[in-house]
Amino acid sequence: MTELFMSDNKKPGTTRKSGIREANTRQIIAAAEALFSEKGFNGTSTQEIADRAGLPKANVHYYFKTKQDLYSVVLQDILQGWQKDAEIFQRSSDPEEVLRSYIRAKMEHSFTRPKGSKMWAMEVIQGGPVMGKEIRKALVSWDDTVLQRIQTWIDEGKIQAVSPQSMLNMIWATTQYYADYDYQIRILNDNKRLTVAQREEAIEDVSRMILHGVLQ
Amino acid sequence: MTELFMSDNKKPGTTRKSGIREANTRQIIAAAEALFSEKGFNGTSTQEIADRAGLPKANVHYYFKTKQDLYSVVLQDILQGWQKDAEIFQRSSDPEEVLRSYIRAKMEHSFTRPKGSKMWAMEVIQGGPVMGKEIRKALVSWDDTVLQRIQTWIDEGKIQAVSPQSMLNMIWATTQYYADYDYQIRILNDNKRLTVAQREEAIEDVSRMILHGVLQ
DNA sequence: CCAATAGTTGACCAAAAGGTCAACTTACAA
DNA sequence: TTGTAAGTTGACCTTTTGGTCAACTATTGG
Structure with a gap:
């Protein structure tokens, strides 16, 4: 992530002044992620981001040339989380x-930090208007890595012979769903947030169905 | 759907004047669905909707009091499609x-008419800021109906004992994914739209994984 | 044919928003 | 201590946008 959010800015040659730049930058990114995920790119004003970050608007523009630049940086940040x-x-x-661990990690990610997932979803739904080449590249190379591993399982006869991409799609779709659609899930759960037990049940159910669905 | 988009408008007592009102209304709704799904609520201007519908902006406001009213009507329309x-x-x-047919219907729906799905997804992701009580109610009652049927299968020992909601979530998540994330799918498919054969393969894969995952 | 209702539309307005700027303050290296 | 680079900020500008309105035309029932 380092060096990214300074890309097109008047970045200082060396880091000085304690960590002012980094601290402010982080606050702005955090505020932006929260707001973009709640209201989308167009629904979020730089003023709101500034307020939430506790800075004047002009200061936000000092660190990020445009709203788009900021948005792009946040997106990049999110993808990195998933790569982990x-x-x-x-x-x-x-x-x-692997699948058990991955599904659990992804589901917990969805439950505890849904913001990033939502923001990503909205960007993709709209056809990636801001997402740059670099992000697409990172996405593709990450996808390739995972697909290769799934393919070896198929070659070794360890799992069913479905298209690796179809399988990854299903895992992605299902786990992301618990982040992106949390509002709908709540509506269909008597308007109550899922309890910890319900979350655990969901993780178990998803793991079972997927494993049962793809293992030989 | 009838009578809905006139809810808060100066609706005429009886329908006269050939079908002007209905024709214009339909055009506006179609334009709105396309634009809202591409650019979200805030990213779409009433002017654009008007242009796409081939009418002056003031005319759009003649049929729909506010942008929100229009948005709400379109949402309602979408949910009805899924209920079918x-x-x-x-x-x-x-x-x-049932599952084979439903998955196929839902997947084909996603491939051929992704707009509605996208618009719905964005609304839900943002916490349903516009979605009204009626829509939520319709959603809940539709969900209940399906859950009951799944429960009987479990009671009869026909399928695995997973939570019916978990199961429906997975089906929903996976099928919607092919609409909402079509852009990402294209990126991961060499930047090419899925061919008809690939779509068919996806439908097969999804059906196989889900059926294999939930049947005894 | 005519009055009343429905539909059309250009002009207009106030509010919001992204971004700029120049003056100002703070921090640090030497 | 001081010069310079970094950081701060209120005021301002321009564009966009949702929505209004009054004047106008078209349609239709009687």
Whole structure:
């Protein structure tokens, strides 16, 4: 993430002045992620971001040339989080173990930090108007890595012969759903947030259905 | 759907003047659905909607008091489409047959008319700021109907004992994904739209994984 | 044919929003 | 201590936008 949010800014040569730049930058990004995920790009004003970050609007523009720049940086940040969740695919070669761990990580991610997922979803739904080439590249290379691993499982006869992309899509779709659609889930749960027990049940159910669905 | 989009308007007592009102109304709704799904509520201007519908802006406001009213009507329309897809649950009691048909209907719906799904997704992601009570009610009652049917399958031992809501969530999540995330799917498919064959493969894969995952 | 209702539309307005700027303050290296 | 770079900020500008309105035309029932 470092060096990213300074890309097109008047970045100082070396970091000085204690950590003012970094501290403010972080606050702005956090505020932006929250607001963009709640109200979308167009629904969020730079003024609101500034207020939430506790700074005057002009200060936000001092660190991020435009609203789009800021948005783009936040998106990049989010993708990195998911890439971490997927490191499991490299650490083990047992499909059941990997899938269980991955689904759990992804589901917990969805429950505890849904904001990023929502923001990403809205960007993708709208056809990636802001998402830049770099982000797309990162996405593709991450996808490739995971697909390769799934393919080896198929070659070894460990799992069903479905298209690896279809399988990954299903995992992605289902786990993201618990973040993106949390509002709908709440409506269909008597207007109550899922309890910890319900979350655990959801993780179990999703794991069971997917594992049962793809293992031989 | 009839009578809905006139709710808070100066509706004429009886329909006269050939079908001017209905024709214009339909055009506006179609334009609105397309634009809202591409750019969200805040990203779409009434002027754009008017242009796409081939009318002056003031005319749009003549039929729909506010942008929100229009948005709300379109949402309602979308939910109705999905309710139709789910009628299958009432027409057969064999889980394999029902699920196969439903998944296919939903997937084809996603491929051929992704706009509605996208608009719905954005609304839900943002916490349903416009969605009214009626829409929520319709959603809940539709959900209940489907859950009951799934529960009977469980009681009869025809499918695995997962929570019916978890199961429906997975079906929903996965099928909607092919509409909402079509842009991401394209990126991960060499930047090419899925071919008809690929769509068919996706439908097959999704059906197989879900059926294999939930049937005994 | 005519009055009344429905539909049309250009002009207009106030509010909001993204972004700029120049003056100002703070921090630090030497 | 002091010069310079970094950071701060209120005021301002321009554009966009949702919505209004009054004047106008078209349609239709009687």
